[in-house]
Amino acid sequence: MSSHDVMPEMSLYQPVRVEDAIGIANQFADRGWLVGGGQDTYGWLKDRAKSADALIDLKGIESMRGITETADGIEIGALVTLTEIANNPLIKERYALLSQAAVKVASPQIRNVGTIAGNVSQDVRCWYYRRGLNCYRAGGNLCYADTPEGMNREHAIFNASRCVAVTPSDTGPALVALEAQMVIDSASGQRVVSAEDFFVGPNVDITHTTVLAPGDILTAVRIPAKWANAQFFFEKVADRNAWDFALVSLSAAMRVNNGVIEESRIVAGAVQATPRRLTSVEQAVRGKARDEATANSVGNLASRDANPLNYNHFKMPLMDNLVKRALRGQA
Amino acid sequence: MTYMHIGKDFTPPDVEGKVTGAARYAEDFKKDGMVFARMLTSPIPAGRVVNIDASAALAMPGVVGIFTADDLPPSAPPANPALAKEYVTYIGQPILAVAAESDLIAEEALAKIVVEYQRRPFVVDPLDTLTEGGPDPYPMGNTLIRNSGEAAAGTTASGTDVGRIKWSIDQVTAFRNGREPTGAEFGSEWEYGDVAARFAECTTVIEEPFVTIGQPHHSLESRTSMAYWENGKCYFHGSLQSHTVGHDVLAGMLEIDPANLVFINENTGGGFGSKIFPYPNMAITGRFARQLNRPVQLRITRAEEFFIGSARSGMQGWIKIGLKDTGRVGAVDVIIVNDAGSGGGGSGGSSAEHISIMFQPEAMRFRGVSMYTNTTPRGAQRGPGQNEMAAVLAPMMDKAANMAGIDRVAFRRINAPRADGKIGERQGGLSSSYMPESIDKAAQMFNWEEKIAKPRQISATKVRGIGVGQGFHTAGSNGYDGLIRIAPDGTIYLHTGVGNLGTYSYAGITRAAAEALQCNWDNCVIVHGNEALNLPHSTYQGGSNTMFTETRSSHVAALDIIEKMKEIAMAEFGGTIDDYSIGGERVFLTSDSSKGMSYGEAAQKAIEMGGKYSGMEYPDNIHRTTQRSVQAMQGTGLIGVAKDTLPREGAVPGMAIAFVEIELDTETGKFDITDYSAVAECGTVVHPQGLSQAMNGGGVWGFGMAAYERHVYDPQNGLPANVGLYQSKPPTYLDVPVTMNTAGMDLPDPQSPVGAKGIGEPAQGCAVAALMSAFTDALDGHLFNRTPVTADMIVNHIAQNGHNTGNLKTNTF
Amino acid sequence: MEIIRYRRDVWGEEVILGVSWDLLWVIAVTAFVLLAAHAIFMAALAKKKAMPSAQGKRVKRHEGIDRAFHWIMAGSVLVLIFTGIAPIIGLRISWLNIHWIAGLILSFVCIFHTIRALFWQDFKSMLLGPADFKEPFDETIKPGKYSFEQKGMHWAMTVLVIAVIATGITLFLHIDSPWWDRPSVDNEATLGVFFLLHGISTLGLIAFTAIHIYFAVRPEKRFYTRSMVQGWISEDELKANHDTDKWKPE
């Protein structure tokens, strides 16, 4: 084994139009690698844990930039950086959940270059997998993390299917809560997928985290006006307050009228391979006040079906506590 | 005492380069014709190399050579070899190096080399190998044995061998469960006083298990080095935290005459104990360059820095502490099983030493054993032994004090070392101690009385924790050389062979010379970082000792040059040496200051007079390195050179005390440090900004040790989980308080000419201890008996779900 | 085209990962081509022979319980094949739980079938002896209850299903289930061999299932399929295809 850190030799394409990018992506199929800010990509390639024949750098595509107001909400170009999202007045004013999530990602340096598309499309952070081991997620026959002695503190407590990795994205759960729509362009045209359906678990596709197939390009993220100016809650608990992935995060959007939660979408991050909607909690709090009593009434509903591993039982109370905080309305 | 320079801030010359990025590190040096060497590292935790097939790699265009263990002198375990062959003992252990015209070619060549390994059983937890029937990390055993000075064949670590110590399953089970492992065998033991008798007198006795996990050093500057040979000399750009003290060692590693080595190391991006002396892979760089007859840069990646860059030894232990009704610690009995990784050693003895000095027990017993495991080699890391002991000890001492009904600070003051304090097995004396005064000063800074009275519950989900902790490290050595040259233009060149490990101590120590010379700082030039510039033999830089040790050698060199200037003046103006004084960068007759000369004029005269004045002659007690430097400067000015033979007795203790207030979120396990106040008992403060840097940096690292940093191995396959810097979790700017209140006690140590002692390690030790103490305080006295205490542990504890990592496991979450 | 897929294990050594799924396409295409050729050949060259009538007296060929076993087995094999190849051909379904549940059902039914066949059924009627091998080459020889082809198919399926089940259970033991947690894997090479065997037997099973289905729907054999649904064949069909000395149905 050698400890690599130099970029391997590969071709670099820098298309300026989505169509061209799609063409190149199709040409290379699974040997092509789209790159936005490269914050996930470069690690894989430099470590030689994954490889590609061609890097397709999307940053030159103007049409994939910018945050615009639309008839029904806003559209965020796929190349918009996490810093831009964190600072955008429109998002901060109406969809603060997303800006609050974005500002908690990684570190300022990573946020300055990391894109929203890259953030939602990033691969899992399971350390075994990132090491380049040929586990299930890498197309192999076994999982190193989910074993009697596996070091799986950061891994999943729900919906594992052979792979027990969790979604590392902080913005993903927020987008699911906001009922965002993911705009995907490919050679066969454009399709729009809800954020909830965008993420896929290992039971369905163990080697991918999203519905994106080779040749698909996420060009924009649309946030419908439905949740504009709703009451939001975002909290990410990580070991460290910067430069660290969530142990558990919670994104909640709540439509509160006269103190009563009319509708809510509560989504946890880092507890399973995809953002996890806590529908049982959503149902339980419908029509109830957003207060301490409601917070206490849900108890451990959120973590009830959890299936913890050796080292991650803490995620259950942590998740329950975050749900309580979201419902209580303050820390 | 009022000083001209001591105790005043100044700007060390490397600051600008550090801020602008102009500072150069070993990897920044390139040389015409240079090739890049890269290492192939072991994918297996234990075994041997059966065969290496590099033919495909060597056939690649641009690949210039391969270097294997066969190109190095043989070394036998437990010596940590630069390249392994017969004994591969951890994942990531270097096996060979390949050199190529570019980094990329070298990297691609590595992928083409086929190494055949034979695997052996492996073990990542010390207690697993200690258990009878458990796997051994080396085929011949699991622990270091000292063979009364006799070295095993081919070992570089003389007098050591790998032996075997096993405990019965019952003993290990008892130990894992926090009980004394009766009848167990140890590698080292000592005792002073009558432990049993003193325990019998104690009214409060506690018994606790404890575990600390290691931390990788992860020096930001990886240990890349570059070497080239010119006219029979090896020019070596490396990264050490010491400088000239490593010269002869490095020459030995390259098997060359020390006179033929020029070691260059202007800046070092962190070492923390892992770069005190030349380390094994430096041998590859120099030898490979000689073999290829080309400059070679052996570039070490971040991952390799984790593998070969050393780590703190974790410890698993048991302790019994007894308090008398006076609050004095009557007796302590401690057992420590250290994780020595695949090489190096545990620091159980130093851990015990920490207890012995900080709490001055009337009687104490230490028993320890240091187990090898198939994890990265371990070595000294900032306060090795002392600091991890400080971390687990603080909450345990709090518990004892609380049980005895004594205020935690009062308890520490009662037991703190005074000037007549004793340390360690032999109960040797101390050069000085102002610890009680420091405790009072820090308690006042922190407002202890007021804070301790505050309610613990802040809100439904927030609790307050108030913690106090102490750090200690011996902080002084002696016997090194000082070297000063004054040029005819009056410039004062303060030569130092102290390394620039980023603490500014290399510059701070020269202030002692300027102080003695009573000169204007603007006329002083610090000469360091490059042996071609003629550096003296200076101290190793570990153990906080630089300030004490090197202010002494700077001082003696200054005294030497002052004496010589007076003699030069005497030759001109007559009288005796006692008739002369210095001041305003002049030497003059005390009775008539017009009769005298400037330092520059004295230098000019020195050149004319020759002999000892211009370095033509020099004392024979100075080190060969210093001698060569003096020789190289002969006739260029007035030379002051001397070996530090000032009297010294007892241990020089660097100590610190810290207070922490935290607000702990009981729902998330996260906390904010709302106050941090710490006082360094470091003797006279030489450089206030430097001290606050040291205290802040140490504090931050202490927080990291208490709550974040980790060293995790998968027991199934021996894989390390925290190879990346971010995976090792050093604290970030958002995890530490914006302001940290620190101060020095600023009372002089009588054995330093300027009163200075060092403070490197204790700055971390006091912080980790105080934070650990605060956790326990916040959680109603709950002891985790472990560092680090991470958010998940706090959440588990509060949820009472019984899922905290227990059972004395190290190398785990 | 590769036949076996290899990977590096945790130690960096090359180990077998499993069968190459390129072979799936090979099997699919080959089976399709052969069966299509057979169909064309039969259609073009086979002598037009009057099909025996399904009317008249009915003779019991399969007990209800055996028919149920057959169809449960058939169903589970089809589900196993479908869920097994879904991820390979890129169908995004949550397949694994269905796969192992189907596997368990198949295993249980196979066990019951075996026990029943050994103790309650005419086991000998399914035995394939040297004499049976003459049957395809001599039109005058008629089989007992099962023809040479049927016996051949049965035993081929038996071997393949046992192989699939045996390897499948080994693999099942390596994933989390309601009854156990996944163990550590000491030897990835061995695990890879089990994946390889599971893959190869799966490919065999797919091929034979295709052949089986093909014959089940062929016009001249359809009455057997009916008998597997309804339990009976007509006396005409019996006489046309079987030697009543060898098989004396009730």
Ligand SMILES: Cc1cc2nc3c(=O)[nH]c(=O)nc-3n(C[C@H](O)[C@H](O)[C@H](O)COP(=O)(O)OP(=O)(O)OC[C@H]3O[C@@H](n4cnc5c(N)ncnc54)[C@H](O)[C@@H]3O)c2cc1C
């Ligand atoms: C040390 C570290 C800490 C981190 N901490 C966090 C954290 O706390 N929270 C968090 O959420 N993330 C964290 N990250 C991840 C980081 O935020 C993401 O990697 C980053 O946002 C990815 O964005 P990017 O544009 O740089 O992605 P890239 O590396 O450019 O792309 C990531 C993936 O998305 C694909 N992709 C990119 N753009 C598109 C597109 N338009 N269409 C289709 N596919 C696309 C790429 O092919 C690639 O597979 C961390 C990363 C590091 C290295």
Ligand code: SF4
């Ligand atoms: S959890 Fe998933 S990514 Fe991690 S080792 Fe297991 S299969 Fe691979």
